[in-house]
Amino acid sequence: xxxxxxxxxxxxxxxxxxxxxxxxxxxxxxxxxxxxxxxxxxxxxxxxxxxxxxxxxxxxxxxxxxxxxxxxxxxxxxxxxxxxx
Numbered sequence: 001x002x003x004x005x006x007x008x009x010x011x012x013x014x015x016x017x018x019x020x021x022x023x024x025x026x027x028x029x030x031x032x033x034x035x036x037x038x039x040x041x042x043x044x045x046x047x048x049x050x051x052x053x054x055x056x057x058x059x060x061x062x063x064x065x066x067x068x069x070x071x072x073x074x075x076x077x078x079x080x081x082x083x084x085x
Contacts, residue, residue: 002066006044006057009066012037016073018042026079033071 006013016037021027043050046063056062 002045005054008044009041009070012040012070013073016070019074021075021078027041027073027075027077028080028082029077030082031072031080032074037070038067041070057079060068 003013019032041063042048045057045066046059047058049062051057
């Protein structure tokens with residue numbers, strides 16, 4: 001329902017579905033999310049959503065739901081500070 005009201009969420013879904021852990025020393029899903037994705041999601045849904053007149057999209061729960069669905073599309077953290085050693 002959120003994506004029907006805000007099509008940019010579908011674009012993010014497609015983008016995140018294509019993110020791969022390319023190897024190297026580590027991959028941090030949290031860093032990827034909070035640097036590259038979270039600010040964009042916050043512009044689209046949730047209490048801080050810019051230029052949203054739709055009360056459903058502005059609800060804090062909208063951000064939480066978008067986070068839960070989209071974050072799961074990222075590869076798991078590997079060899080980063082998020083993963084206990």
